[in-house]
Every structure is written in structure tokens, then in C-alpha cells.
Ligand code: SAM
């Protein structure tokens with residue numbers, strides 16, 4: 487979502503004459519978009535501000551803006567702790583950024599952290615989305631009402647809000663006109679999307695089905711979804727929607743029902759497995775990825791084993807795993823932490839298995855010709871970059887005229903993160 491937000495912030499400041507520059511020490515405004523999901527994120531922000539400070543030592547200081555969830559959570563504190571920061575702006579106040587920049591004076595530092603979600607989207611609905619990346623994000627929903635005990639999102643992004651269906655489709659049309667071939671619908675709880683108009687309730691399945699109709703659009707994805715909102719209409723899309731990719735990021739966090747309850751996840755392992763089985767029945771090619779929180783307070787060896795067993799059962803092809811990080815203001819903030827050495831050991835064990843599944847999946851593509859959506863030419867190598875249906879990175883030599891097309895690439899070898907191959911001659915355009 488921060489990638490989407492950063493693009494939209496740029497679309498806004500462009501209107502008051504700003505352009506992007508790669509020459510960091512030339513810039514007269516520096517916007518740092520931040521994430522607050524784990525504790526290290528906050529320290530990274532101060533570290534980055536320190537780096538900018540050094541970069542500008544002998545020159546005029548740029549206007550230093552910290553945006554995003556760290557800005558929302560820390561607000562005034564940031565201005566106090568780091569005087570180099572001039573403006574702090576939370577995710578639901580981005581519609582005010584042009585005004586803040588225009589009014590900025592060295593003496594009047596400013597913090598904007600109101601939850602004006604509706605005003606924000608109304609403002610951005612009037613500004614064209616300029617993204618022309620072959621694969622682009624489109625926010626359909628923000629915020630969360632679920633309040634998992636470990637998570638800051640309900641506090642930093644605010645309550646759940648779904649954008650009007652027609653506004654989302656107009657923005658999708660803009661992206662498609664810009665040449666975008668793959669759209670990923672994003673939201674903290676993307677499948678909780680629900681918008682009512684003229685007595686019809688639009689769900690994410692309606693968005694997916696409407697997007698499928700655009701002949702110039704090749705692929706559709708969505709992230710991040712919550713198991714509780716995997717309703718049958720969404721599951722059915724996997725049997726009817728030809729452009730919906732057979733890969734779903736569906737975080738479970740733990741394989742132990744006891745821990746899921748302590749986390750206030752509002753779903754069980756059995757409910758998750760039920761979704762998995764329904765989807766596999768529709769199409770055995772559908773693969774899963776997940777997020778795992780390791781060593782949540784109360785996690786015993788047995789609970790951890792349950793997580794390992796679940797991972798072995800589902801064989802997630804790609805996942806994120808992190809040790810529990812206490813977040814201020816959340817219910818789990820003050821719970822007794824599990825010994826650090828035990829936690830590190832568990833993380834290593836879990837990642838070893840996750841990575842082995844990832845490599846096994848990648849190896850299964852060797853010597854096969856697969857459909858790749860070509861996204862761009864790589865900066866450092868004279869090669870093309872694209873992705874297969876499971877979002878694996880694929881690197882190969884080829885003609886730039888293929889950017890934006892789906893072509894067949896024969897995979898020669900791979901590592902854990904990427905596949906390497908060559909373009910198959912007489913490429914036929916694949917579906
Ligand atoms: N809404 C999605 C869901 O419910 O599954 C997840 C979105 S959350 C922004 C992204 C991921 O960050 C979570 O799935 C969780 O694994 C991780 N996360 C959130 N809070 C965390 C914490 N306090 N410590 C460690 N990981 C955390």
C-alpha cells in the first residue's frame with residue numbers, strides 16, 4: 487500500500503511543480519514514506535533522516551517530510567526527537583500535503599494526523615493516477631476493524647473504509663489507458679471490501695469480475711486478504727474469472743488454535759484448511775503464501791510444532807515470517823516475551839522449511855516453458871524482468887518490445903528468489 491500511496495503523493499505534489507529526482511542531494515523536498523508494523527521500522531526512519539542530514543551538510547536543507555504509519559503513530563514525538571524533520575503527515579491526511587508544503591516555513595513545523603479518509607479519497611479521485619508500471623497497485627479499501635492483539639494497523643490506518651465502486655473502476659480505466667497490464671487490488675483487509683450504492687452491496691468479487699471485462703488488462707491479483715472474509719462469492723471467482731491469478735496471499739499467523747485465539751484472529755486452523763481445500767478443489771494449481779508471527783506470547787513448543795505441521799501440510803510457496811514485535815498501544819504490547827534465543831531458533835527452523843518449499847517450487851519450473859508478463863528492462867543488467875503467475879521473479883535476455891506482453895520463457899535454472907531462462911522462439915501470445 488505504501489508503494490501505491492507514494493505514487494499518489496507524487497501525483498499530488500506534481501501539481502505544485504515538483505518532479506522526481508534520483509540525485510538525492512539536489513532535492514529541495516524529501517518525503518520519506520514509512521511503515522510501523524514492526525519496531526525496527528521506526529528506528530530505520532531516524533537512521534534514514536540521519537543519512538539525509540549528512541548528505542546535505544553543506545547545502546540548503548530540504549523540506550523533510552515523514553509520511554506513513556510511523557508518522558501517524560509518533561506524530562509530535564518525531565518533531566521533538568529529530569528537529570531536522572519539518573512535516574509529519576499520517577496516511578489519512580495526504581490530501582493536505584500540497585498545502586502543507588506551500589505554507590511551510592522553518593519556524594512553523596507541522597503535524598497532520600487526522601483520520602480524514604473520505605476527504606482524502608475525494609481529493610485523489612480528482613487527480614489522475616499516473617502510474618504506467620506494467621504491474622500497478624490500486625487501493626480499494628483501507629484500515630481495519632478486526633483489532634488483532636498484536637497489530638497497530640487499526641490505530642495507524644484507522645477504521646475500515648471501502649472506496650466507492652465506480653471511483654475504483656474509473657481509476658482502473660486510467661491505469662489501463664496508461665498501459666498497465668496487471669492490477670493488484672490492495673487493502674489492509676482487501677477482501678473485507680464492501681460498498682453499498684442504490685441497495686446493491688459491491689464486494690471484492692464484483693470488482694474482480696468487472697476488471698476481467700477489460701480486454702487490454704491481462705492479469706488481476708489482490709492483497710492482503712483475511713481468512714474470515716474469504717466468502718464463497720470470492721472463492722467462486724477462481725472458477726469463473728480467467729484473469730485472476732492462481733496465487734493467494736492469505737495470512738494465518740500460527741498453526742495453533744490456542745495462539746490464534748490469544749491473538750484475537752477470529753478464525754481457526756480448521757476454517758483456514760477449509761478455504762484451502764475449497765480452492766484446491768476448484769483448481770489444483772492454486773498456491774498459497776502466508777504471514778507467520780513466531781513466538782507470540784504464550785507460544786509453547788507444541789504450538790510451534792503445530793505451525794510447522796501446518797506449513798508442511800499446505801506447502802506455502804512463499805511467505806513472510808517474523809518474531810513477534812510488541813507494538814505500543816496494542817493489547818499484546820505488555821505481554822511476557824518468549825526468550826530471545828528460543829525465538830531466534832524457532833524463526834530459523836520455520837524459515838528453513840518455508841525456503842525449502844520455495845526452492846522446490848522454483849525447481850519445478852526448470853526445463854519448462856511458462857507464461858511471463860514482461861515488466862521492465864533491468865537497470866544493472868541488460869536483461870528483461872517479468873513474473874509468472876505465482877509472482878516469481880523471472881530474469882532473461884530478450885527484446886524490449888516484449889515489455890507489457892505475456893510471452894513464453896523456458897526456465898533453465900533458479901535460486902530461492904528468482905528463475906532464469908530464455909525466450910522461446912516463435913512466441914505465441916498466451917492467455
Ligand atoms: N490484514 C492482514 C491479516 O490480517 O492477515 C495482515 C496485514 S499486517 C499489516 C501484515 C503482517 O504483519 C501480518 O500478517 C503479521 O504477520 C505482521 N505483523 C503485524 N503486527 C506484527 C507484530 N506486532 N509483530 C510481528 N509481526 C507483525
Ligand code: SF4
Pocket residue numbers: 630631632633634637638639640674675712
Ligand atoms: Fe492487523 Fe490484519 Fe489483524 Fe487488521 S486483520 S488487525 S490489519 S493483522
